[in-house]
Amino acid sequence: MADATTKKKGAKTDVLKQYGVSPELALDMMRDMLLYRRFEEKAEEGYAIGKIGGFCHLHIGQEGACVGSIKPLRPDDYVMSAYREHTQAIAKGVTPNAVMAELYGKADGASGGKGGSMHIFDAEVRFMGGHGIVGGQVPLATGIAWKIKYRKEDSVVIVYMGDAAVNQGGFHEALNMAAIWDLPAIYVVENNEYGMGTAFSRVSKTDMTTKALPYGIPCSTVDGQDVLATYAHFRGLAEEVRGGGGPRFVNLQTYRFRGHSMSDPVSGTYRPTKEVEQKKAEHDPIVTLREQLFAAGHLDQDGLEVMDQEARKIAQDAADFAENSPPPDASQLYAHVWAEINANGRLFFDGRGEH
Amino acid sequence: MAVITYREALNQALHEEMARDPDVFLMGEEVAQYDGAYKVSKGLLAEYGDMRVVDSPISELGFTGLCVGASMAGLRPVVEFMTFNFAFLAIDQVINSAAKMYYMSEGQFPMPIVFRGPTGGALQLSAQHSQACETYYSHAPGCKVVTPATPADAKGLLKASIRDNDPVAFMEGELLYNLKGEVPEDDDYVIPLGVADLKNEGGDVSIVTHGKMVHVALQAASKLEKDGIYADVLDLRTIRPLDMDAILTTVRKTNRVVYLEEGWPYAGTGAQIVSMIQEEAFDDLDAPILRVTQADVPMPYAKNLELLAKPSAERVIEACKKVLYR
Numbered sequence: 001m002a003d004a005t006t007k008k009k010g011a012k013t014d015v016l017k018q019y020g021v022s023p024e025l026a027l028d029m030m031r032d033m034l035l036y037r038r039f040e041e042k043a044e045e046g047y048a049i050g051k052i053g054g055f056c057h058l059h060i061g062q063e064g065a066c067v068g069s070i071k072p073l074r075p076d077d078y079v080m081s082a083y084r085e086h087t088q089a090i091a092k093g094v095t096p097n098a099v100m101a102e103l104y105g106k107a108d109g110a111s112g113g114k115g116g117s118m119h120i121f122d123a124e125v126r127f128m129g130g131h132g133i134v135g136g137q138v139p140l141a142t143g144i145a146w147k148i149k150y151r152k153e154d155s156v157v158i159v160y161m162g163d164a165a166v167n168q169g170g171f172h173e174a175l176n177m178a179a180i181w182d183l184p185a186i187y188v189v190e191n192n193e194y195g196m197g198t199a200f201s202r203v204s205k206t207d208m209t210t211k212a213l214p215y216g217i218p219c220s221t222v223d224g225q226d227v228l229a230t231y232a233h234f235r236g237l238a239e240e241v242r243g244g245g246g247p248r249f250v251n252l253q254t255y256r257f258r259g260h261s262m263s264d265p266v267s268g269t270y271r272p273t274k275e276v277e278q279k280k281a282e283h284d285p286i287v288t289l290r291e292q293l294f295a296a297g298h299l300d301q302d303g304l305e306v307m308d309q310e311a312r313k314i315a316q317d318a319a320d321f322a323e324n325s326p327p328p329d330a331s332q333l334y335a336h337v338w339a340e341i342n343a344n345g346r347l348f349f350d351g352r353g354e355h
Numbered sequence: 356m357a358v359i360t361y362r363e364a365l366n367q368a369l370h371e372e373m374a375r376d377p378d379v380f381l382m383g384e385e386v387a388q389y390d391g392a393y394k395v396s397k398g399l400l401a402e403y404g405d406m407r408v409v410d411s412p413i414s415e416l417g418f419t420g421l422c423v424g425a426s427m428a429g430l431r432p433v434v435e436f437m438t439f440n441f442a443f444l445a446i447d448q449v450i451n452s453a454a455k456m457y458y459m460s461e462g463q464f465p466m467p468i469v470f471r472g473p474t475g476g477a478l479q480l481s482a483q484h485s486q487a488c489e490t491y492y493s494h495a496p497g498c499k500v501v502t503p504a505t506p507a508d509a510k511g512l513l514k515a516s517i518r519d520n521d522p523v524a525f526m527e528g529e530l531l532y533n534l535k536g537e538v539p540e541d542d543d544y545v546i547p548l549g550v551a552d553l554k555n556e557g558g559d560v561s562i563v564t565h566g567k568m569v570h571v572a573l574q575a576a577s578k579l580e581k582d583g584i585y586a587d588v589l590d591l592r593t594i595r596p597l598d599m600d601a602i603l604t605t606v607r608k609t610n611r612v613v614y615l616e617e618g619w620p621y622a623g624t625g626a627q628i629v630s631m632i633q634e635e636a637f638d639d640l641d642a643p644i645l646r647v648t649q650a651d652v653p654m655p656y657a658k659n660l661e662l663l664a665k666p667s668a669e670r671v672i673e674a675c676k677k678v679l680y681r
């Protein structure tokens with residue numbers, strides 16, 4: 001977190017009122033964002049010491065986008081995402097312990113250690129994963145929206161994707177279907193301006209806001225580094241969609257403060273170090289909310305310290321929990337390949353005779 | 356001969372073939388400005404410019420189709436898949452368009468095109484990012500499949516693949532990119548497709564394999580020697596065309612065969628080869644042929660489960676002893 005103050009001189013207005021957010025709720029969002037930052041830093045640490053393997057994509061810098069968009073949802077709403085999903089899972093109700101244990105590949109992980117960083121699932125809280133193929137989740141979420149309509153429920157589904165995913169054919173096919181069938185889905189591009197080492201402007205002639213227009217889906221843009229604005233925006237959208245308003249598309253502007261994954265550089269030829277430093281100094285969602293809360297007198301430095309200590313403790317506890325959780329039992333290798341072992345015929349062909 | 360990495364060998368092959376033929380171009384995600392996700396295309400952009408080394412959007416179906424069309428119209432594209440896991444989005448254009456075009460058009464459209472990238476698992480990349488994809492491609496008539504295991508093979512076979520007039524799925528190994536080995540510097544070092552390579556000579560048992568698993572087989576062979584068992588390790592190098600003569604030669608020599616592959620067993624490459632051996636050399640066999648494959652499950656993330664799922668030298672040794680009745 002940068003110390004740079006973004007407080008506007010003489011700004012005495014309480015922005016909370018402007019967004020219809022209570023001080024309690026705003027403080028809660030602060031707590032969440034701090035937790036997600038500290039959690040991801042713990043994951044970073046875990047990766048560095050070899051406790052976490054494979055690909056690990058951190059959400060640091062994108063906490064406002066996460067909290068602001070998930071907070072307005074109800075427990076029966078669905079959330080689906082790509083592989084940068086650790087904190088979205090927590091926001092939807094997966095415990096930090098279960099997420100960290102999954103990153104560690106342990107039995108108590110949300111997916112029993114079988115999925116890892118990119119494949120966190122929790123059916124109970126309707127967190128629908130954790131998907132590794134860019135754009136693959138977009139049609140899947142459309143199917144969840146189909147189910148909601150089919151059963152005449154009034155929940156909604158939010159599906160996240162990166163900016164690079166809008167160039168996949170499946171994205172366009174899915175949005176078209178959601179539009180013609182009026183499905184209750186909110187398609188959210190977490191627009192952090194880059195897909196790995198490629199700036200969005202290099203792979204799209206048109207602006208993000210145009211991507212859903214050909215299908216007749218209303219599009220809006222919101223600053224994900226401003227959690228209050230994001231919250232207010234999504235609160236409204238969820239109600240529109242829940243009321244049968246059909247799908248929505250959101251250009252959720254954000255920025256990642258780390259490299260694409262743990263094995264990629266933070267900056268380099270694809271984005272200058274200066275750009276990253278400037279974003280961190282001026283567009284850190286935690287700093288933005290801090291200044292808003294300080295200005296309105298809802299929080300002071302001491303209060304913030306207490307919150308941060310709590311966040312650090314939850315993250316540390318999650319790491320300890322993950323460390324102490326056992327690895328999955330060897331018998332789990334063959335568990336859950338099939339939901340039904342048929343009475344007749346063979347399902348496994350490796351001849352190992354262990355199942 | 357110079358000692359270089361598998362990555363550098365591929366890079367040299369691309370360099371040389373692009374210099375040799377102006378119709379050869381490379382397209383894929385992050386291949387130009389980022390030098391490739393695995394740095395295989397390092398330096399090519401500076402040398403050949405942005406019409407020949409092209410960063411694509413993340414649109415696998417689209418850019419693969421574009422390249423297939425460019426091939427139809429006379430260019431010689433090299434498509435890089437960041438990994439073959441992502442090529443599932445594009446396999447329609449590989450199988451339905453590239454592999455069938457020459458036949459459907461009664462030979463009017465030869466389709467010189469290479470689809471390349473890493474296949475198979477690496478370390479803890481989990482189910483969607485760890486799968487050996489060879490058999491999806493070798494299944495289809497019209498598509499050749501190449502799986503180099505060493506730097507020299509990588510170079511010689513990539514050059515042959517680019518010069519070939521048919522679609523070639525050229526499947527590398529992520530864990531092989533840093534592997535070092537001697538590679539001839541000759542600009543015309545081309546290894547013809549369809550020629551297997553005996554990577555170790557023994558006489559007691561034949562381990563037949565391809566791609567990254569060659570190294571697991573060699574490990575097994577060297578451990579077996581300590582027990583006085585000497586294994587032939589036959590690296591197919593290309594799965595289609597398949598060097599059946601080399602397979603029959605080793606079978607007739609040892610009379611005992613283990614097929615090792617990284618992928619799943621059902622309709623795997625080994626299944627095809629076992630079937631052909633029993634058709635053509637049934638009387639030469641002294642034991643049923645065994646296969647060592649990945650466990651018949653999607654790849655799990657947890658380290659301990661991943662280790663259990665992958666084929667290992669230990670499993671190969673066990674299979675070799677079994678066919679030797681030891």
Ligand SMILES: Cc1ncc(C[n+]2csc(CCOP(=O)(O)OP(=O)(O)O)c2C)c(N)n1
Pocket residue numbers: 084132133134135161162163164165190192194195196260384413415437441444
């Ligand atoms: C179909 C497919 N192609 C390529 C990849 C490799 N890959 C993983 S993430 C990524 C970049 C995606 O960027 P973006 O959608 O902007 O999401 P971000 O990582 O910025 O959150 C790429 C190319 C993949 N996982 N799936």
Ligand SMILES: [Mg+2]
Pocket residue numbers: 162163164190191192193194195196
């Ligand atoms: Mg992005």
